[in-house]
Amino acid sequence: MNLLLKLLQYRTIEKLRQIKENFFTLFILGPAILTFVYLIAEPYMRAVADGVYRLPSEPKIEIFAVSLILLLLLSPISSVANEFYPTQSADSYLDALAIDYVQKFLALLIIRITKNIPTIFLLFALEQITAIKSIGSSFSFYHFAAAFAALVQLSVSQILIVLLAAHFGFLRLTRLLPSAGIFFLLFLLSINSGFATELLLLPFAGLKDIVEEISVSFFTHRLFQIPAVLFSLALSIVYFTISLYLYKKWAIIDREVVEQVLGQKTVLIGIKSIQKLIQWLKGQEIASQVVRDLILTFRFFSSAVYVSIAIAVLTEIGLIVYAFRYSNKGTGFEIAVQAATALATFSLSSLAPTLIKYQLPFFHLERSFPSKPEQLYQSKLIYGRIVALPGLFITLSVAFLVGQFDLNTALFLILKTLLVWLLVASFVGALVFEITSRPTLAIPFVAIASLSIATLIIRVWWLWFFVYPYIIDKLHIRGRERAYILLMGIEEENE
């Protein structure tokens, strides 16, 4: 137990220093942005809470819950893998020390739980906000119990998935995502078959019920059920026991496997053509940087890449649902297509701030090169646009598959979505240097800016020709200045 306390004590000291370093962004700028987001979203949440929208059917709630759980389980998978099989981080030093597997596992579990606290807190906070507006505060002991159970089950499930995926060779995205896709498809096919669905979702039992109850509470008042909490805790104990056993048995062998998986490279088809094109348009210096960034992205430099893709996919699903449920033609659908383009573009291009954060420790390389701030700025701007291009293409493909258009409307829609993509991607690319050290703050900030302006353009498309040249020009000046500061290391010196 002494070793466990030592591990946690020094990790806590490190974490507190990190918080202290980011005091301003975490306690002043962050809350300010969140308050701003809340003020924008508050009327919509009130409308949900007041029952403007109908209570969705049980299968829909179930689909939402399962999608959310899959997202929560799979998005941090590379981060969990790095925690359990550290090869590049300071934790790798611990592997050479005589630390008992049980104590190390417990320390890693506690760290994982603390990392999941904000997610669970956010879920229950949203539930509380809407509950307050509709029927008054419903906070009770059950909420505490359900939040605790969900937190523990989510954490041990993430760990168990990583241990199994690492051992059976499913840690690579090319295997993991299709597996998750097949599971989701089986679930959709069996959704009305009662027992089969229950059996399929048995691994998530408890957690799924709690997430469903949170989802329902947006529409109506429903108390958390004790059996769900008990089931969640019981499964957590089972998963904990299995994970601990597997970690003890497989840790050494799988550490090698993970090291090799992380070391394997993905071949990118067409990257040379992209490089030649950018080189021809913008020069070799910019082309090299963009290609480097694209390679890093396609090799999943961070779990944020999974999250971005997942959100973009959810946006497309949303568009399909809209087409089937409401309308697949006319102005409403055209607006939905443009909105989906804006969201998918934003989701993908918002990888740029995370990429900058990822590159900061190696920025001495850029500083030692004769690269200019203009080139650095241009490279990230182009990166934001290119990485968001699949979002545009997929949205248009979905729109033409499920929608009904005549030729003129279709061509006009292509033009409008192109304008939306260019606007949003350029906004994100141009603002990428604003909060380089805190992408979690930079992304909401960029989201507010880019999606607000996109909303305006979607409503009145021709405004693009006034807004884009003017605002983007101003942003270019600002972006170049920020890139200069980053490249010269002025911010670091001030820190």
Next chain:
Amino acid sequence: MIKIGEVVKRYNKITALNRVSLNIGAEVVALLGANGAGKSTLLKLLLGLIEPDEGRVEVCGHEVKRHPITVRGLIGYLPENLVLYERLTGKEFLQFVAGIKGVTNSKVIDEELEHFDLGAKKDLLIKQYSFGMKKRIGLIAALLADPQILILDEPLNGLDVETITKVRARVQTLRLQGKAVIFSSHIMDFVERVASRVVILKKGELVADGTVEQLRTSSNLPAGHFEDVFFHFAK
């Protein structure tokens, strides 16, 4: 102290170590080889950081595969790619390692910090340290708890001449105390002056094993630079 018997280690289709056998006692062993020869793999096997595909590794009578934690308690290790907690101070990191290793005498840390010229900078965050200073912290961490075996993977990278001299003196002291020291290095002058035995690996195979003088004689380069002796076996 260390028995390595017919060890094979493969990474997919690459054989990193091919039937390597080695017995090491209380001596200073330099492990040499070109990049990718299998030096780091061999050192990781000793610590139980990786498992052999074939063969057996024993440290002080304990089979590493079965008792990795016990074995790690006997070894002080300096990895080649040393990554430390950036937001701990040098002293805090050493206190952390000392806590894990069960060192109760806290004076040892201050003494070692002074010895390696880090006394004045012990309360700075590690992220403010230079590469050489981090390496020195790693060295002190490896030396804590007076380990039976010291494993140093490329210990000299980033160190200044004064510190290299101190490392050399410390290694000689440990040898006199009956400890085993195994290190990998590309600095032949250091190897020549410190090692009581030199082991050369080539593409995962042990191609030479003996004292500096024995290797000079068997390579027919008695008066040449030791670098030439190394090339004779490793190329």
